[in-house]
Each structure stands twice: as structure tokens, then as C-alpha cells.
Amino acid sequence: MSASTALLTDRYELTMIDAALRDGTASRRCMFELFARRLSGGRRFGVVAGTGRLLSLLRDFRFGDDELRYLRDENVVSRETLAYLEGYRFTGSITGYREGELYFPGSPILTVEGTFADAVILETLALSVLNHDSAVATAAARMSIAAGERPLAEMGARRAAEDSAVAAARAAYIAGFGATSNLEAGRRWGIPTMGTAAHSWTLLHDSEEDAFRAQIDALGSDTTLLVDTYDIETGVETAIRIGGTALGGVRIDSGDLPIVAAEVRAQLDRLGATGTRITVTSDLDEYAIAALAASPVDAYGVGTSVVTGSGYPTAGMVYKLVARQGGDGGWVAVAKKAQDKGSQGGLKTAFRRLERGVAFEERVEIADGFEQAPTAADYPDARALQVPLVVDGEIDTAHEGPGGVAAARAHHLRVREEMPIRALALSKSDPAIPTVFVDAGD
Structure with a gap:
């Protein structure tokens, strides 16, 4: 028993x-x-x-x-x-x-x-x-509606008690999220899991270039690189130079997201990386997601707001x-x-x-x-x-x-x-x- x-x-x-x-x-x-x-x-x-x-x-x-x-x-x-x-x-x-x-x-x-x-x-x-x-689940459903066809990932385990985090990942998935960062939720409930690297990965290395190169060597060119540890424009340029125009994606976790996302999309297109996806995180809720509806964003990662019922x-x-x-x-x-x-x-x-x-x-x-x-x-x-x-x-x-x-x-x-x-x-x-x-x- x-x-x-x-x-x-x-x-x-x-x-x-x-x-x-x-x-x-x-x-x-x-x-x-x-x-x-x-x-x-x-x-x-x-x-x-x-x-x-x-x-x-x-x-x-x-x-x-x-x-x-x-x-x-x-x-x-x-x-x-x-x-x-x-x-x-x-x-x-x-x-x-x-x-x-x-x-x-x-x-x-x-x-x-x-x-x-x-x-x-x-x-x-x-x-x-x-x-x-x-x-x-109610908060997650509202975020799913705001996101439309764009995928959502739940990543709020660090903002909840350990068992509550697993339960929250399960509830968010039921209400429309497509994946979770929580491995126990994946094991216990069969939810797809996702995740690559945090800012500490970049800070660990002597340069952003070294960090990106090591991540691509480990995970392949379809990985998503976090480009806002230092300067976003430089981070995007380095990401495409190391990963090539077939790089899977970049993630933005700071700044005025509608403006930054538009600038990053334009830069990626200029560099020839027209298929590289943009994922945004940074304290998103249903209202922030709705505000990004017209922005060139491909996916969202939501943490605190979803696991706390968005208030x-x-x-x-x-x-x-x-x-x-x-x-x-x-x-x-x-x-x-x-x-x-x-x-x-x-x-x-x-x-x-x-x-x-x-x-x-x-x-x-x-x-x-x-x-x-x-x-x-x-x-x-x-x-x-x-x-x-x-x-x-x-x-x-x-x-x-x-x-x-x-x-x-x-x-x-x-x-x-x-x-x-x-x-x-x-x-x-x-x-x-x-x-x-x-x-x-x-």
C-alpha cells in the first residue's frame, strides 16, 4: 500500500x-x-x-x-x-x-x-x-485561449511547494498547456517535458559563445538558446553564428517583450534564420500573453502565474x-x-x-x-x-x-x-x- x-x-x-x-x-x-x-x-x-x-x-x-x-x-x-x-x-x-x-x-x-x-x-x-x-486549470485555460495556436509550456515548479508543483503541471496540461519543465509530472502523469538551459549555464562559461557551442554540441542545432544573459542583439548574432541558420530557437526572458520580440525576429530574418523560433518567458500571465498576440512570438513559457492561479x-x-x-x-x-x-x-x-x-x-x-x-x-x-x-x-x-x-x-x-x-x-x-x-x- x-x-x-x-x-x-x-x-x-x-x-x-x-x-x-x-x-x-x-x-x-x-x-x-x-x-x-x-x-x-x-x-x-x-x-x-x-x-x-x-x-x-x-x-x-x-x-x-x-x-x-x-x-x-x-x-x-x-x-x-x-x-x-x-x-x-x-x-x-x-x-x-x-x-x-x-x-x-x-x-x-x-x-x-x-x-x-x-x-x-x-x-x-x-x-x-x-x-x-x-x-x-482555470488560469491555464485563460492563458491557452489567449495564446491561440501558439504552444504553452508550464515552468513554475520553483514557485510552488514540491507536491503542489506536480499537481499544477498536471492541471495546466489538462487545460491546454502542451508541456511542463517538471520531470516528476512527466513521470507520474505522462505529460511531455521540455527544458534546455538557464542563465547560469551561460555565466558558467568564459564566454557566451563557449556556452552556446557547448549546448549545441550536447543537444543539437534544434535546441533553444537563451540570448538575454548579456546583450540580446549580440546574443542573437552569436547564436546564429554558432548554431547556423537552422538553429531551432532563441528564448527571451527580459525586456519589453513586444518590442524585443519584433527586434529579434527582424534580426533573425536578416541573418537568414527565418525558421528559428522565438520563445518568450518573463513573468507571463494571460494578459501579457494576449498583449503579445500580434508579436512574432512562436511559444510561451509560464511559471509563477499559472501555478498560483494567476492571482x-x-x-x-x-x-x-x-x-x-x-x-x-x-x-x-x-x-x-x-x-x-x-x-x-x-x-x-x-x-x-x-x-x-x-x-x-x-x-x-x-x-x-x-x-x-x-x-x-x-x-x-x-x-x-x-x-x-x-x-x-x-x-x-x-x-x-x-x-x-x-x-x-x-x-x-x-x-x-x-x-x-x-x-x-x-x-x-x-x-x-x-x-x-x-x-x-x-
Whole structure:
């Protein structure tokens, strides 16, 4: 078994289970829902990411000897609860939006059904994964839209915690980036990796010429040379003199990029290196990328901005109880009613309604008594959004590993094409399509 993920949680989840085991409510059937009340930063859509990671972490959500010893030594829960946790396995079911799917305020991104003890304990794990990964994916999607057909590489590992960096590379790839500099992300998730040399490589050598010559000897003439360690114009001249007019590319990491890129392109063309590509880096975000749309740039490398959600490092999702088993054994819809932090109780079924292939509404049906949940057949103009992820404790492996990442990426690029043109703008605004809640049968 891999390292346990059971303590990636908050103490109050275990103390609630402890109390529920005492009063007999731990086995009461419950339904929790993960959703976002609003989109961070006035963005027009969000991107679901992290689902496959969550399922992999759920597989290792077990309380082994070390975890139980810690809980006992810290007097977190009673002896009876320790005995319950020793045998804990999630035996409930989870449905949710596919990874890579777009979401809007109120979208039922995950629905977790099981006993109270089964489901409440997953709150922190689910939120920590999806809040981080979806924030990164949403920012990455905006950068991908701004970049158009030009490739994007994620290179932000040095701006994030080590595990977060791997997760961020995965989320960025799902949302449209083409490669990452992070080797662990490449190994673990099958993401293409890229990278050549930093400024330290040039500074190591006695001259820029020596550095370029050594890099080409090692990596071939299709490599990309970093030309701004000293003087860019001189760096470009040296790069072509050493690498020839068939040099793969040059990278610019400083300066007023639109102006510098135009000057470098003109210089490369004068030198006969018309096929040499220009990659730009230097603290790019979606707005800087959009500003370079008319510049002769061939590719972008993005670091800090993508791994931090471009200013919004969390998606603001919450995990709320929306239904529980009543005294008669039937379901009772429940919801928090606090001002500005309320929720909609009941089982939700979500559809994206389309007209001529363009989305115009996120329709969320709330079933009456959980016996009238609609299906796709009820909406010939709509696409059903929820899929089974876990059924009676059995995890659907199709969403895990490199295969799950590739499927999520393909799904995201496909569903992004459904959005109306206003969804592609970078300015702050209302969500691209409204979320409409309807009682089933109405």
C-alpha cells in the first residue's frame, strides 16, 4: 500500500465522527455536494481539475498503525472511534463532473453519497485537491485561449511547494498547456517535458559563445538558446553564428517583450534564420500573453502565474451536506441558509443546454423525493454533465493515471468549443452562461 492519505484532513471531521458514533447518527445515509458559490476573480467559467488525483488519494485513505497511534497519543478521538477508523474504507458512491469539464456557480461538481461517517471524512481531502487544481486549470485555460495556436509550456515548479508543483503541471496540461519543465509530472502523469538551459549555464562559461557551442554540441542545432544573459542583439548574432541558420530557437526572458520580440525576429530574418523560433518567458500571465498576440512570438513559457492561479490560488469550492436520511428512512433535503453562504438542498442532476452547438444554460434539476431524477433523454438539446466516479466503494480506474489525464485534456478542449464567444474574453464579468435551478417535474 502507498503512504496513507487519511490524515490529510481536519481534526473536526474525526471529532464529528466520534460524536456521531456515540449518538447513533454515524450510519445515517447522507449526501454531500462539492460546488462553488461563485467564480473567483469575475472569471467567466471554471475548469474542473484534480478528480483523478482525488480518486488516487481516496484509494490510499486508510488508517494504519502510525495514523492510529498518532490519534491515540494526541487523544483526538475515543477508543471506540479508533476501532472504527482501523477498518475504515469508503464504501459509498461518488458522481461528478468529468475532469476537464467547465463549471459555473452552483454546479454540482461532486456528489458524495454514503453514511455520514463515510462521507464527511472526505471533505478536506476533496476540497484541498479540487480547489487547488481547479484554480490552476482555470488560469491555464485563460492563458491557452489567449495564446491561440501558439504552444504553452508550464515552468513554475520553483514557485510552488514540491507536491503542489506536480499537481499544477498536471492541471495546466489538462487545460491546454502542451508541456511542463517538471520531470516528476512527466513521470507520474505522462505529460511531455521540455527544458534546455538557464542563465547560469551561460555565466558558467568564459564566454557566451563557449556556452552556446557547448549546448549545441550536447543537444543539437534544434535546441533553444537563451540570448538575454548579456546583450540580446549580440546574443542573437552569436547564436546564429554558432548554431547556423537552422538553429531551432532563441528564448527571451527580459525586456519589453513586444518590442524585443519584433527586434529579434527582424534580426533573425536578416541573418537568414527565418525558421528559428522565438520563445518568450518573463513573468507571463494571460494578459501579457494576449498583449503579445500580434508579436512574432512562436511559444510561451509560464511559471509563477499559472501555478498560483494567476492571482486566485483557490477556486473557492465548498463541501456541504445537502440531504440526509429521515426518521422514516426516506430522504430529507437540507441546506445552509446563512446570508451570502447558503446552498441548495437535494439531489442535483446537471445538464448543459445547447443551441446549434453553443451552450446557453447550466440547468440543474433538483429531484423531488429522489425518485424523479431526469435523464439526458428528457433534454434532447442538452449534454449530461455527471458521471459515476465511485460505485459502492469501487473506484473507476479510467479517471486515474496518465490515461485519465489524456482523456481529461481531450474532454476539456472539446467542451471549451461549446462556449459562446463572450466566454473567451479575459475581462471581469458575469459567468458566460447562467445556472438555472429547477425542481424536477416543473
